[in-house]
Amino acid sequence: SRELVMVATTRTGRAVHLLLAKQSPIKVQALVARKKKRKLDLDASTTLVETVTTSSKRTKKRATAQVVEVDDEDGIGLDELALVASAKENKAADTNEVSAAEKEKRFRSTKSAFVVLTKVQYTGNYDDAEVKLKQASIHKLTRGASYPWKNGDWVQNFKCLHNKVGCKYKCRYIHVKETNKVRLETCGTHSLEAHAKRTSTKGMSAQQKDYVKTAMRNKVQPETIQNTMMEESPSKNLGAGGYPTLNTVQNFIKKESRKVNKEEAFGNTIAELKEWCTTHSTIPTDDDEVFVVDFYFGESRFKIFLSTRRLLKCIVEQASRGCGKILVCIDATYKINLEKRPVIPCGTVDWDLLYHEVGYCIISEKCENHTHFEFTLSAIWKGLKAAHSFTPAGFTLVNMQDNAEAIRNALDDAVAALPSDERPSDVVKLTCYCHFKGPVGAVAKNKDKVVKPRRLEKMKEDLRKLHQVPAGLSPYVITVLFAQLMRKWRDKGERRWVAWLNAFWRVGVHWSRAQNFAGIVHHNMHLERANRSLKKWLARKRFMFATFTTELVRKLRVTSLVEAQRIWPDAPTITAADWRAAQAYVKSTRDSFVSVSSARRPSAVFLLSQEGIEHLTQRVLNDPNVTAPQYLRGKPNPLFVAELQKRAEKKAQKFEEAFLSDDDKQLKSLTYDKAIKLLRTFHMLEELPEDEKICEYVQFSCTCHGKLGIKHKFGYQCTRKCMHTLAQGLRTGLYVVPPGMELGVVSKPKSAGGQAKKAGKALECESSESDDEEEDDESSEDEDGSEE
Numbered sequence: 152s153r154e155l156v157m158v159a160t161t162r163t164g165r166a167v168h169l170l171l172a173k174q175s176p177i178k179v180q181a182l183v184a185r186k187k188k189r190k191l192d193l194d195a196s197t198t199l200v201e202t203v204t205t206s207s208k209r210t211k212k213r214a215t216a217q218v219v220e221v222d223d224e225d226g227i228g229l230d231e232l233a234l235v236a237s238a239k240e241n242k243a244a245d246t247n248e249v250s251a252a253e254k255e256k257r258f259r260s261t262k263s264a265f266v267v268l269t270k271v272q273y274t275g276n277y278d279d280a281e282v283k284l285k286q287a288s289i290h291k292l293t294r295g296a297s298y299p300w301k302n303g304d305w306v307q308n309f310k311c312l313h314n315k316v317g318c319k320y321k322c323r324y325i326h327v328k329e330t331n332k333v334r335l336e337t338c339g340t341h342s343l344e345a346h347a348k349r350t351s352t353k354g355m356s357a358q359q360k361d362y363v364k365t366a367m368r369n370k371v372q373p374e375t376i377q378n379t380m381m382e383e384s385p386s387k388n389l390g391a392g393g394y395p396t397l398n399t400v401q402n403f404i405k406k407e408s409r410k411v412n413k414e415e416a417f418g419n420t421i422a423e424l425k426e427w428c429t430t431h432s433t434i435p436t437d438d439d440e441v442f443v444v445d446f447y448f449g450e451s452r453f454k455i456f457l458s459t460r461r462l463l464k465c466i467v468e469q470a471s472r473g474c475g476k477i478l479v480c481i482d483a484t485y486k487i488n489l490e491k492r493p494v495i496p497c498g499t500v501d502w503d504l505l506y507h508e509v510g511y512c513i514i515s516e517k518c519e520n521h522t523h524f525e526f527t528l529s530a531i532w533k534g535l536k537a538a539h540s541f542t543p544a545g546f547t548l549v550n551m552q553d554n555a556e557a558i559r560n561a562l563d564d565a566v567a568a569l570p571s572d573e574r575p576s577d578v579v580k581l582t583c584y585c586h587f588k589g590p591v592g593a594v595a596k597n598k599d600k601v602v603k604p605r606r607l608e609k610m611k612e613d614l615r616k617l618h619q620v621p622a623g624l625s626p627y628v629i630t631v632l633f634a635q636l637m638r639k640w641r642d643k644g645e646r647r648w649v650a651w652l653n654a655f656w657r658v659g660v661h662w663s664r665a666q667n668f669a670g671i672v673h674h675n676m677h678l679e680r681a682n683r684s685l686k687k688w689l690a691r692k693r694f695m696f697a698t699f700t701t702e703l704v705r706k707l708r709v710t711s712l713v714e715a716q717r718i719w720p721d722a723p724t725i726t727a728a729d730w731r732a733a734q735a736y737v738k739s740t741r742d743s744f745v746s747v748s749s750a751r752r753p754s755a756v757f758l759l760s761q762e763g764i765e766h767l768t769q770r771v772l773n774d775p776n777v778t779a780p781q782y783l784r785g786k787p788n789p790l791f792v793a794e795l796q797k798r799a800e801k802k803a804q805k806f807e808e809a810f811l812s813d814d815d816k817q818l819k820s821l822t823y824d825k826a827i828k829l830l831r832t833f834h835m836l837e838e839l840p841e842d843e844k845i846c847e848y849v850q851f852s853c854t855c856h857g858k859l860g861i862k863h864k865f866g867y868q869c870t871r872k873c874m875h876t877l878a879q880g881l882r883t884g885l886y887v888v889p890p891g892m893e894l895g896v897v898s899k900p901k902s903a904g905g906q907a908k909k910a911g912k913a914l915e916c917e918s919s920e921s922d923d924e925e926e927d928d929e930s931s932e933d934e935d936g937s938e939e
Contacts, residue, residue, distance in 0.1 A: 303328030456530035458510030506677035524561030621854035635823035670871030722846030733877035763832035
């Protein structure tokens with residue numbers, strides 16, 4: 152027998168030296184034991200082979216005993232042993248009659264079958280066991296994971312170097328716990344077809360690199376490059392050393408794409424890209440032809456802004472219909488090309504809250520900063536002046552962004568760079584409310600600062616109410632309400648959260664309606680939807696830069712052609728649903744209408760909101776001195792309505808002292824919950840100035856917030872139209888309902904059965920959001936009642 156001597160020091164270094172590095176015996180006998188604890192004797196002329204199939208975590212079932220004899224004068228290696236053992240195992244499995252259900256069960260419940268090639272006793276340790284193991288195989292092996300089994304045995308796994316291209320060969324050696332025995336096992340055989348696909352050890356050859364570079368210039372995808380390389384290999388000798396894998400081709404293309412300061416960059420040269428920008432920087436006569444509004448090339452860096460005359464005109468259209476306001480939405484988007492170069496889209500919104508694209512800025516860096524946003528805004532002003540002789544002078548510039556400090560700084564720099572006679576009269580920076588309080592907004596990212604997590608929902612509700620504070624009240628209102636909110640949660644022990652919100656507010660982040668203008672969106676979701684459309688067009692990171700720029704130019708032209716078919720509304724579109732809601736509101740409040748004229752603003756009138764009606768009605772019903780019933784013969788009782796009118800007048804006086812006064816003394820005397828409750832008791836209607844009456848039917852302003860949904864939008868602060876303003880015009884006789892819009896006339900189309908459906912349901916009299924609000928604490932209500 153042959154003896155093997157090694158030095159044992161560490162467990163992980165234990166392995167099989169065996170005789171695998173030498174020639175194998177001429178004859179190999181494989182004896183498989185039926186019982187698990189049977190001891191096998193090692194013989195110099197035989198090697199014990201057993202098939203171990205793991206069918207469960209507790210037991211190991213073994214196949215029937217078999218003897219394999221191989222004759223080879225030169226000896227056989229590890230691969231030959233595995234091939235013979237696997238063939239015998241498959242032959243034995245084919246002879247057994249097993250049902251289809253049993254085969255399916257065995258396939259799902261068992262692991263890969265490993266063949267035990269040999270068992271050896273040893274003394275000592277071998278630190279480089281994998282070297283000897285790799286020498287035993289004709290093909291190269293790579294080391295896998297090593298770990299202990301539950302029974303204490305230590306396992307070291309190996310697999311073929313070609314496993315990523317389809318070779319399923321695996322092997323492992325197992326050191327038996329607390330013994331000097333090592334077991335070597337193998338699974339599967341080498342696949343020569345998979346080995347042929349493997350690239351050479353030094354990567355791609357020079358011919359293959361030149362072939363890939365040529366394909367890059369022709370805008371060919373990596374998958375197509377790999378396939379055509381194999382097809383054209385006989386004529387161009389591209390298969391020397393093996394063909395590259397798809398991953399190799401993709402990595403080579405990405406590496407070449409990063410060389411922005413060398414001759415070949417993004418499939419084009421920097422010189423060619425700069426020349427293209429120069430030749431396309433002239434303003435075309437065609438309104439839908441894409442041109443370069445502005446560009447900049449530095450050392451391995453560039454910025455290019457693309458647009459058309461028609462898309463730039465969207466800013467002019469919005470400014471002429473926006474009551475002196477210019478809204479610009481701007482953001483950056485990623486994951487649109489293989490080089491990970493971001494694009495900065497920008498656009499605006501019309502009165503019907505529809506998004507209109509203005510242009511795209513392409514930058515070479517992988518991360519944007521304030522200089523890129525400054526370049527984009529400056530390019531817009533440059534293009535407007537050159538193509539349409541328009542400047543923002545005399546307008547209020549409103550910028551909607553996602554709370555990015557880089558955009559805020561860029562806006563200041565872009566405005567400061569304008570000549571003094573072309574600068575806007577005022578600049579308002581708005582933060583997207585969804586980026587503030589959305590699922591992944593600033594509030595959600597700082598929820599760890601809340602001491603008691605169950606309070607988070609109530610905090611979000613308070614922030615929503617603060618967001619819905621309307622514009623048109625005294626300037627101090629929003630500041631005092633914010634201070635009251637801070638005091639409320641600071642007294643409850645949430646000092647960390649209050650400190651964060653206070654710092655967030657102080658940097659000039661405006662996300663409340665009180666700092667916005669009626670009819671202007673309070674979120675950036677229109678731009679986010681446009682970004683998703685752009686990514687879908689560009690197939691998300693599938694294009695190289697040359698193809699990406701071509702597709703972006705084509706996208707801009709198609710967008711410009713679509714914009715030519717759209718009509719800019721001169722005012723918010725009053726739909727049939729709006730007229731139905733206004734008429735239903737007038738009809739339902741005909742016998743119970745309660746309104747109070749303002750003493751501080753002559754043209755203003757206060758209307759009870761749904762919350763105010765419910766609150767005052769409950770107070771009147773609980774008053775023992777009031778004996779008049781609420782309804783008389785199914786109609787509102789005039790005496791009960793008169794009592795509501797008296798209480799509404801008292802409430803309106805408190806409302807004016809708190810929110811329309813010259814000082815904030817009265818408002819500061821209230822808590823945050825009481826102040827918000829008083830604010831939401833009334834809707835204040837006020838006649839608009841003559842220059843803001845943009846439509847025959849938009850004659851009043853209102854403090855109702857409503858809802859800014861995708862399909863159903865209502866509320867004056869969101870859409871600059873509401874049922875209160877339309878109903879007020881109908882009551883005062885300023886206008887009448889247009890023909891065909893009368894209540895009961897406008898109905899839905901007939902159903903398939905021929906029977907006409909009922910008239911479409913009018914919108915709710917008040918915002919549906921009020922139904923979702925939680926009731927205030929009973930202590931607050933009792934205090935409010937005692938004050939009355």
